[in-house]
Amino acid sequence: MTEQATDQDNIEAPKVEKTVGWWIAFGYDIFMMFIIVFNLFCLSANAFLMSEFGNWFFNEIQLPQVLHYYKTDLYPWVVKTESWFITFLIAELGIRWFIAIINKHHARWFFFPFIHWYEILAINPYLRFLRLIRVGIIAYRFHELGYKVVPDSIMKRVLFYYRVVMEEISDRVVITVIDSIKHELNTSSTHKKIIHNLVDHHREQFAQTLAEILQEALATELKAQNTAITNGVGQIVRQAIEDTPQLTQLLRLIPIAGSMIENQIQNIGQQLGENITQGLIDPFTQGNVQSPNSTYQLISTKLSQLNIDNQKLEELVESVVYESLESVRQQVKVKQWQIELEKNDQAKE
Template identity: 35%
Template sequence: MPASPTTSPPLDSASLPDQSPNQSDNKPSRPNRPKPNRLKLTYDIVMMIIISIDLLLISIDAILMSNFSAHIAGWLTIGEALSWYQNTLHDPLRTAGGFFTIFLIVELFLRWMIAIKERAYYRWFFFPFVHWYEVLGCFPQLRALRLFRAVVIGRRLYQLGYQVLPQPWINRIKFYIDLLLEELSDRVILTTIQNFRQELTDPEAHKSFIESTISRNRDEIEAVLLYLLRTELTPKLQELTAASGGGSILAAEVGNAIEEGLANTPELRRYLRMIPIAGSLIESQLQHVGHNIGENVVYALNQRLLDPKLLDSLMVAIARGVAQINTDNTALDTLISSIIEDSLTEFEAQVKVQQWKHQDMLNL
């Protein structure tokens, strides 16, 4: 058996001048766990072997004492050998198993006392809770839990760098553990999704869910709406103040509308034509002036109404008003129901994907 990994001697405090003397005071105190040594590792290995042999004998004895073994022995014409085992070896094995159980109880109690002496845990009564599988494994009906101790010992040796099992076996065990946990968790999640869908079919529960969701997130809804209005709508509106683009188009259309309105006013044309010589000239100039007035009015309104401060306060008012929307709205219920259903469907489809099939460990 290779020796356990040795620990380097502690450094002299004088060689570390940069460390603060109060550095250890700032860290929370940890339990003083004993470091692994050769004797402890040897004891763990021996206990793992003994427990494995004990569990193997218990399994073989349970199989040979079952009715299934009696039928198989009768079919194979080895009933006399089975009867000899049941009458000769069964009772001594049970007696040996009882003594081994007593040994485990005493060994567990001694380890508890050692843990209390070495302050391995924060409280003295933590030991039986941490080693619950060993405590329950002392009962004859729960002897199968002793396998957990063998597994724990093997895992501890593996963490210390000792190859307890071949690496392909470890990879296979990890793969099937991940497979089992994934399938179990998928079933739980899918059942939860189905139950949630069933609850949403109740109109009262559905309405209560929407009201509580929107009420809890009104501030977030207002913040998102305000962000969208400031980044999407505000720049579009501010383009109207420019002399080119949307602003010039709107101003030209308003000017054309005023010019057309003046041209289609028969009273104005009749009065202007009463003025000799200059009447037609005044009419054309008046229409041109009306066109310019319309454009100037649009530019003036844009500059006043689309002022950055005024526009931002308007966006804030709009976002706050939308965030305070009444949840008793059929269209809103339909929209939120559709979003929830789509989200659950996509989530359910993702859960149904068996991730273990896409791992590179399939060539086990």
């Protein structure tokens, strides 16, 4: 099985204080497991013997007298014992319910029949097979206590198929719900209102998340590129001064000091560009992810308050909703039990 199942198998059985009451409950579970299995075995045998197939079978092996003896002498006792057994189950269930109320096993006194629904239904003669659920629960309880009532290989196999059944049922339910939502969005005239309500409900969360993203991504990158940006802007201003022919011609009219003044103006312009750029960048680099700066918060708030009564924006939001539903649907359709089965087959190879 999977590594998770292996880890669970390696977990030691929980230590339980084995008092007199514990041993009584333990012995009672064994007794109930035995009589339920024996009862179902007798009923299965009775169903076979009383069927047309049973008649044919005993005629074929030339023992019709045995079948006749069973029908005339033993069958009435089977009916009586089944009636007694049903009466016993009803009384036993009532006593356990009373004990559960006295000891407050559940939050409310009426929870007991809902938790033990399979036992109540199993009283019905047509639902006798549900008694096996109680046998399985008792066997699993013994398994958790460290008593290997059922071999590990069989237990793993049963748990695997239990997960298969539960996954298939849950997948069907989820896929049906998703398809119903998509159908409602496609056919309902109020689906736009639903989407608008969905967006309005998450505007504050969207603003907070966007501010944190801006603080984490943009502020960090601006800090990293701060020197390169300021130097770049300074070089641009210097180059702009150099590329201004009117200034160059004017400074050349000044003898000797003209070139020095031109160079000094270029340096001043470069520093001025760097300082202005630094001043523009600093407000965007302040703050942290937990407390984004006011600029990012303002930007995020304004963006979150956008009116989505716009065709393109509505189409975008609808696309996000539909694709999200489809992504969940595709993920649910992945059968985890098949993946587990393939892994087991590869491990055996």
